[in-house]
Each structure stands twice: as C-alpha cells, then as structure tokens.
Amino acid sequence: MRRWLDTAERQAALDYLAGRFGIAAEAFADHELLDTGSGIWAVAQSPRLREALALLPTSAGLRVLRRTAGGFKPTTYGLQRFGVAASRNVVDLAEPELGRLLRGEALEGPFPAEPGYVILRCEGWVVGCGLYKQGRLLSQIPASRAKEVRLTPPF
Numbered sequence: 718m719r720r721w722l723d724t725a726e727r728q729a730a731l732d733y734l735a736g737r738f739g740i741a742a743e744a745f746a747d748h749e750l751l752d753t754g755s756g757i758w759a760v761a762q763s764p765r766l767r768e769a770l771a772l773l774p775t776s777a778g779l780r781v782l783r784r785t786a787g788g789f790k791p792t793t794y795g796l797q798r799f800g801v802a803a804s805r806n807v808v809d810l811a812e813p814e815l816g817r818l819l820r821g822e823a824l825e826g827p828f829p830a831e832p833g834y835v836i837l838r839c840e841g842w843v844v845g846c847g848l849y850k851q852g853r854l855l856s857q858i859p860a861s862r863a864k865e866v867r868l869t870p871p872f
Contacts, residue, residue, distance in 0.1 A: 722757065722789060730757050732790045733760040736837060739804030748778075759795070767788040791834055793845035793858050800843035802835045807836045808847060808854060815839045818847065823843040826852040 722730065727750050734740040748759040760778030761849040781795030800807075808828050810818070814835070820823060828835070830849050834857070844848040 719751060719753050720754050726750075726752065730837040733782070734791075734799070737834065738801055738806055739801065740802045744799050750781075751778060753780075755784055756780045757784075757789075758790070758837065759799070778796075789859075791826040791836075791846050793862060796836050796846050797843050800838075803836050803843075806830045806849075807835070808844055808849070810837060810839045810844075812839060815844060818854065819858065821856070823858070826854060828854055 730750060731742040731745060734744075735742060745759060747762050749762055751758040751760055757780070758778040759781045779794055779798055780792050781799065782789045783790055784790075796803075808830055810824075814824055816839070826849065828849055832850050833848070835847045835849045835854070837844045837856070837858070844858065845862070846853045848857050
C-alpha cells in the first residue's frame, strides 16, 4: 500500500513533529508526505512527482516516521534531515557520552527532555533518535548505522 497522506493525516504527522520536537510544519512546506503502510516518507515536491511515483519505484524520498503500536517513531535519517529545525526534546551530548550510547550503553539522567523519543545532538550535529525513559537515555540508532557515525568530517 502506498498513497499520499490526505490533509488530516498530513496534519496529524506534522502535529506530532511539532508537539514532540518543535519542528514547524514549514520545514515540510516543499515536501509531499507518502504513506507506505509502515511509515511516512517525505518526498521533495517536483512538477512530475506524482507521475514518477505512478511508475512504482521500490522507494522514494526519506522515511521520517515509522508507525508503531504506540504511535509514531521518528527515524534517524528523518531527524538528521529535519531535526535541525527542532526546538524541543533535543539532548546535547559530549563526544564521549555519544560514544557510550553508540556502543549500546544507557546514560543516566536527568536530561532536559520529556520522557519519550528525543533528538540526539553532538557538537551541533543531529546524530539521530534516542529514547529517554525512567531517567535513562538509550540510543535508537540502528547498530549498523552507529558504526558509521563520525563527528569529525573526513576532509
């Protein structure tokens, strides 16, 4: 199943991002939102976008939200792209703390965030998604991607 979100569904997804992370709807002004059943994908608008997607490509755009039994879960790539616009539930980490998280360790709080999904940021860079619960911070960055995280640009 793949379909464009209707106005109410789009608003629900954008309301979640605004309410949880303070990401204004304007961040998605030049994107269409596509529902694939298990997730919401942001696809940059273009004049022939709908025609291109009618060709049934295997994927298009960037998944920004997954659907879970508990509601939406932000994706690491989605937060890396749109999390720069966030003003809430962002946890700034020093490089050693981030390293511990990426190795699978939990960090003991408190952190300046509400329980639930948070944006992990280090040295001004949005790294991905974390989960803050019961005073502990856990990484939600997939292990395969955690190995790829570098803070120092390779140039």
